[in-house]
Amino acid sequence: MAEVMFKRVALIGIGLIGSSLARRMKRDGLAGHIAVNARSQASLDTSMKLGFADSVSLDPCEVVKDADLVVVCSPVGTYAAIGETIKGALKKGAILSDVGSVKEAVVRDLGASLPDGVHLVPAHPVAGTEFSGPEAGFPELFEQRWCILTPPTGTDAAATAKMRSLWEQCGSNVEVMEAHHHDQVMAMTSHLPHLISFTIVGTATDLEQSLQNEVIKFSAGGFRDFTRIAASDPTMWRDIFLNNKEAVLEILQRFTEDLTALQRSIRRGEGDVLFDKFTRSRAIRRGVIDAKQA
Amino acid sequence: MAEVMFKRVALIGIGLIGSSLARRMKRDGLAGHIAVNARSQASLDTSMKLGFADSVSLDPCEVVKDADLVVVCSPVGTYAAIGETIKGALKKGAILSDVGSVKEAVVRDLGASLPDGVHLVPAHPVAGTEFSGPEAGFPELFEQRWCILTPPTGTDAAATAKMRSLWEQCGSNVEVMEAHHHDQVMAMTSHLPHLISFTIVGTATDLEQSLQNEVIKFSAGGFRDFTRIAASDPTMWRDIFLNNKEAVLEILQRFTEDLTALQRSIRRGEGDVLFDKFTRSRAIRRGVIDAKQA
Numbered sequence: 001m002a003e004v005m006f007k008r009v010a011l012i013g014i015g016l017i018g019s020s021l022a023r024r025m026k027r028d029g030l031a032g033h034i035a036v037n038a039r040s041q042a043s044l045d046t047s048m049k050l051g052f053a054d055s056v057s058l059d060p061c062e063v064v065k066d067a068d069l070v071v072v073c074s075p076v077g078t079y080a081a082i083g084e085t086i087k088g089a090l091k092k093g094a095i096l097s098d099v100g101s102v103k104e105a106v107v108r109d110l111g112a113s114l115p116d117g118v119h120l121v122p123a124h125p126v127a128g129t130e131f132s133g134p135e136a137g138f139p140e141l142f143e144q145r146w147c148i149l150t151p152p153t154g155t156d157a158a159a160t161a162k163m164r165s166l167w168e169q170c171g172s173n174v175e176v177m178e179a180h181h182h183d184q185v186m187a188m189t190s191h192l193p194h195l196i197s198f199t200i201v202g203t204a205t206d207l208e209q210s211l212q213n214e215v216i217k218f219s220a221g222g223f224r225d226f227t228r229i230a231a232s233d234p235t236m237w238r239d240i241f242l243n244n245k246e247a248v249l250e251i252l253q254r255f256t257e258d259l260t261a262l263q264r265s266i267r268r269g270e271g272d273v274l275f276d277k278f279t280r281s282r283a284i285r286r287g288v289i290d291a292k293q294a
Numbered sequence: 295m296a297e298v299m300f301k302r303v304a305l306i307g308i309g310l311i312g313s314s315l316a317r318r319m320k321r322d323g324l325a326g327h328i329a330v331n332a333r334s335q336a337s338l339d340t341s342m343k344l345g346f347a348d349s350v351s352l353d354p355c356e357v358v359k360d361a362d363l364v365v366v367c368s369p370v371g372t373y374a375a376i377g378e379t380i381k382g383a384l385k386k387g388a389i390l391s392d393v394g395s396v397k398e399a400v401v402r403d404l405g406a407s408l409p410d411g412v413h414l415v416p417a418h419p420v421a422g423t424e425f426s427g428p429e430a431g432f433p434e435l436f437e438q439r440w441c442i443l444t445p446p447t448g449t450d451a452a453a454t455a456k457m458r459s460l461w462e463q464c465g466s467n468v469e470v471m472e473a474h475h476h477d478q479v480m481a482m483t484s485h486l487p488h489l490i491s492f493t494i495v496g497t498a499t500d501l502e503q504s505l506q507n508e509v510i511k512f513s514a515g516g517f518r519d520f521t522r523i524a525a526s527d528p529t530m531w532r533d534i535f536l537n538n539k540e541a542v543l544e545i546l547q548r549f550t551e552d553l554t555a556l557q558r559s560i561r562r563g564e565g566d567v568l569f570d571k572f573t574r575s576r577a578i579r580r581g582v583i584d585a586k587q588a
Contacts, residue, residue, distance in 0.1 A: 077565070101515075126512055126514055126515050127514070130579070145514060146511070146512055146514070148512075184505065185505060185508045185509065185512055186512070186515060188497075188498055188501065188505070188509050188517070189508075189509050189512045189513055189514075189515045189516065189517040190512075190515030190516045190517065192494065192497075193494065193515070193516030193517050193519070193520055194516055195553075195556065195560075196490055196494060196553075197516070197575075198556070198571060198572055198575050199549060199552050199553045199556055200486065200487065200490060200549060201575035201578050201579070202552050202556075202571055202574065202575055203482075203486075203545070203548050203549045203552045204482055204578060205574055205575070205577075205578055206548070206552075207482065211478065211479060211482070214479045214483075215479065215482050215483050216578070216581045216582050216585050217440070217585055218420055218440055218442075218479055218480070218483045218484075219483055219582050219585070220420055220421070220439060220440070220483075221395075221420050221480060221483045221484025221487070222483065222484045222487030222488050222491070222523055223482070223483040223484065223487050223582075224582050225487070225519050225522075225523060226487055227575070227578055227579040227582045228519075228579065229516055229519060230572075230575040230576070230578070230579060231575065231576050231579035231580075232572075234568075234569050234572035234573045234576065235569065237568070237572050238565050238568040238569045238572060239565075241560045241568060242560070242563055242565055242568070245560055245561070245563070248560060249557065249560060249561060251497070252553075252557055254497050254500070255493060255494060255497045256550075256553070256557075258493050258496050258497045258500075259489075259490075259493045259546075259550070262489065262492070262493055262496075263543065263546055263550075266535045266536070266539055266542060266543060267539070267543060269536055269539070271371070271532050271533075271536055274528075274531070274532040274535060274536070275528050275529065275532045277492060277496055278492055278524075278526075278528035278531050278532060279528045280496065280499055281491075281492050281495040281496055281499070281521070281524040281525065282524070282525050282528065283499075284495050284498060284499055284510070284521055284524070285424070285495075285521040285522065285524065285525035286525075287510045288510050288513050288517075288518050288521045291510050291511055291513070
């Protein structure tokens with residue numbers, strides 16, 4: 001059993017990530033008391049039944065009261081309203097964090113009119129599965145995965161250090177970076193891949209019915225990998241695209257240009273160009289394997 | 295040990311698929327003698343050393359002479375020249391097959407001026423890994439995977455039945471369909487996913503160096519799945535796109551339209567549209583899981 005890091009932790013939202021964090025903290029004794037808030041009573045009941053919550057409430061203010069750490073674990077589109085609701089109830093000295101996949105919008109939405117003495121340390125655990133909801137979580141989700149912290153300039157160093165320690169105890173490798181830079185990196189590594197996957201699965205959905213059944217039947221040729229990515233939570237992804245619009249549209253523009261060039265090479269029958277491009281992409285895979293991310 | 299199905303089998307080309315087929319036939323005694331042809335002496339030496347070839351030759355005619363079954367396992371761009379070279383050496387009554395990922399071009403290139411009494415039964419085992427070469431093969435590669443046969447109209451039914459039986463003994467589920475239809479289905483399930491993956495990995499390659507290193511580091515967010523697909527054999531894929539040009543360009547056009555629509559929804563902030571699209575793609579994933587392809 002590790003040392004108790006926070007006497008009272010409040011989680012706002014309890015899906016895949018929130019419940020995994022709760023399970024990990026509960027399993028390793030990192031929190032003295034875990035209070036959970038969600039929008040549905042069903043999620044609260046599940047949290048109590050599964051044993052990772054010590055108390056639950058539909059009222060976010062009740063949950064964050066006296067908490068040393070508040071982690072917002074709901075879709076990023078809900079942050080502005082949550083920030084507005086809880087700011088008066090936050091304890092002086094508390095750390096306010098989150099687990100969202102975009103970070104500039106988080107600093108904007110949670111950081112707005114934050115009371116003095118509350119430390120904002122946004123976090124993004126780069127981990128997940130295609131499943132959602134409090135039942136889908138498990139305590140090992142963050143092991144060997146990255147967790148990126150994006151404290152705004154001037155954030156209390158001790159608060160950042162404490163969040164680093166929490167995520168390291170959850171098994172993650174922690175990296176600190178600037179929120180804007182985080183959003184650019186994620187636009188390429190995560191947001192564009194998801195956007196493409198949602199699109200290609202959508203394209204398949206619009207095929208004539210006879211072809212559509214066979215697409216599922218013969219999906220092992222590559223398509224099924226896209227369906228897994230495209231099965232991720234719709235609310236969460238809607239909010240990511242709306243809250244990282246600029247970086248996503250910029251990288252999407254580059255991708256579209258590259259796709260148009262490849263399309264032209266196929267149409268013109270430029271075998272050498274295709275061969276060169278495909279050969280280069282093997283090198284990137286090698287980089288991913290060497291970085292032990294595959 | 296199963297019954298010997300073919301006294302002599304000739305394999306033209308010995309990469310991942312060819313060597314997996316050879317290993318399976320050797321392991322289960324499906325072939326009396328396996329003769330291997332390749333363009334490099336190194337591949338022939340490897341084939342002898344790994345034990346799945348009984349004889350090897352750099353001359354395709356020597357290898358196909360007296361063979362009851364000839365399977366072309368090289369990239370589809372080589373088929374026309376191979377067909378021209380071996381047609382005079384094929385035994386009357388022999389079955390000529392292949393393992394290529396496109397099928398209309400195969401019927402065109404291998405079927406041209408085929409001598410009377412030789413049965414063309416093209417095949418496409420829908421299986422593979424990101425690795426290539428004779429060392430990458432393994433006898434279980436085809437188990438629980440589809441194998442699609444596309445015999446042209448008028449093909450001897452006994453020849454088709456024999457190829458069905460061969461692939462079933464390799465562990466595959468066999469399906470017979472028309473070559474043109476096969477190419478349409480594969481354009482969606484396999485060729486477009488690969489094209490997209492090659493493109494997105496290319497887009498990442500062109501990023502500023504600082505961003506590029508981080509793309510590899512944080513690839514677990516979705517990107518790494520694309521790098522795996524995009525690591526497939528460049529020659530094979532060049533030939534697939536050049537030989538299924540029409541179907542690929544058609545499905546790519548649909549994809550691009552869908553992507554443009556999604557891009558517009560993000561730019562306009564149409565959250566409801568995004569949510570609906572993402573929700574629909576979850577249903578397709580469910581179909582893939584129900585079809586036991588995931």
